[in-house]
Amino acid sequence: MTEKQQYWILETKHCGYAFGLNKNGILVNTYWGKRMESQSDYPAPPESDGWASFNGPTQVLQEEYPAYGGMCFHEPCLKATFEEGVRDVVLQFESETTINNELVINLRDIHYPLKVSLHYRSHTDFDLIERWVEVENFGKETITLERVFSAIWHFPVGGEYFLSHLTGRWNDEFNLVREPLTPGVKVLESRRITSSHHHNPWFLVDDGNCTEDNGKVWFGALSWSGNWKATAEVTNFYTTRLGIGINDWDFVWQLREGEIFSSPHAICGFSDKGYGEASRLLHNFIRDELVPHNKQVHKVLYNSWEATFFDVNEPSQAKLAKIAAEIGVELFVVDDGWFHRRNNDKAGLGDWWPDSEKFPHGLTPLIEKVNRLNMDFGLWIEPEMVNPDSDLYREHPDWILHYPTRQPTLARNQMILNMARPDVQEYIFSKIDRLLTENNIAFIKWDMNRNVSEPGWPTAPGDQREIWVRYVEGLYKVWGDLRKQHPGVIWQSCSGGGGRADLGILKFADQIWVSDNTFALDRLRIQHGFSQIFPAVTMESWVTDADRGKIPLEFRFHVSMCGSLGVGGNLLLWDKAEIMESTYWISHYKKHRQVIQFGDQYRLSKKSMQYMSKDAEKGVLFVFQTESNLNNSPITIHLRGLNPELKYKVEGLQEILTGAEWMSRELSYPFKLYESAMLEISAY
């Protein structure tokens, strides 16, 4: 606490965040932005609480964690029902604790036994603040929670703001949208049981003067892989706020005596250096703090899905593996089709053991072949799913999400197992644990290939609507237990591509299969959106046959080299020239992947991406011509992220110039459609 009474300031390297109690004891946010020179510069909470007889404190003040109670007509963070049907929460400050970089503000209802703890963790070096809440029932009667957001943020009063977010659908994820916020509420959400292809739990707000390199941006993301909701609201007093948390749609949580409900964590940051810096701050945090194997270089992988689809067996995979090894692949991944009676998408999901016809001696002979070729072995699974035609479903038809009076809707011929059930969790754990114990498997692609329907849980111990949260908790438990048991395994998260790409899943998975769409031009756009949040190391990208014969292999490699490189084409069809060229690009990628996977990323334009090592000694520049160039106008860019004093050489150009000189010089690439380049930048 500072000198101002009951006032708190959180500071990171460049960012300040402050709130305090006003004279009537309401907790009010007073500042979020550039770090102030002195702590005494942060503004004090305003005096007034309400306005005329039509607007209570929630409308007028920038409440730090508004609850639905009193005269609250805007989006609250918390809504609860107490015994006797009282739906009115009145929170009062009780106490604070600070341990290291974590501040906890404890609030309490003035009458009912409800405690709400607001948690703040400052990540000083990452320049980010993490927030979450815990809600405790310390009485005897059950309290019904109907909304528990992780956080709300207020933007400086008087500004007019723009919201950037990512939207899409299967095969077309991560489209970046920027729109003005006007009076009312803009809702982004998922009701699909995953974080979803539709929207991503991430936002960026700017005040209208923002570019890739300059301007104020306020941004955040929710670490949650299930239903979520963000409400961006411009109030009738023209103030702007944005709340995020578990979706309250169809949500109810019975908080019984002594229980605590913990919200997912949200992470937020501010920068005055535009979109680019906001992304780099998140990239650093995700790469260095969140993902499990944060120091490990990702291997070049081959995935046989698009080559063999369900026609998987030892000889077909062994043939592909041989060529994969020749071109320099380091990890060979067998996708869907390897397990019990899986010959198409109509059967097998749930029966997680090798098919005895395709693999009469199990997976080991193939794995040994792959290992002898000096490659690791990886496998695809989709553990949350079951086909009606499977041993598992025949034995446990009641394990799926369902209502007994309704026919379960099939999607891709499959149904969703109820991950909230301990018996389902145990089954999945035991089957995957066995696979990993009996086989030398270094990598698992964990897929989830449909969205929810009939979210029923007839035997739920409490309200069935708790399924939305308990499903995700069950998923995290199984995945977490498997990770603990097999700490060396690298996991990839996939949900029909990028349907479950969020900060929650990245605590378990090291990388994400970004999209099933592998057309190079689409990929560039999808990767541009993905890079707003996620670092290149998490971005798995394959060269496939999607554009074979239409777009040069070099261009397709360059697109995939912008992330964690993989190959997914049918290598048996590739001719000698394609094999030789692939070998070249894979070895070239290996030389530069340290910079790509662990460096700073600069989106120079939609046609150009640059990566610089953290010490700014080495860099890689990618340039892509994605349009037919009728006017013959070249692609023009300015390099970024160089050390102004150091001298550099840029591949293809003769001069040796200082970083400052290069960054102020316009580079020009007069490329024709589908021409591309990967150019080395090196300190001289």
Ligand code: GLA
């Ligand atoms: C999903 C994935 C694909 C592939 C198939 C297998 O669509 O996104 O990469 O694994 O499932 O069925």
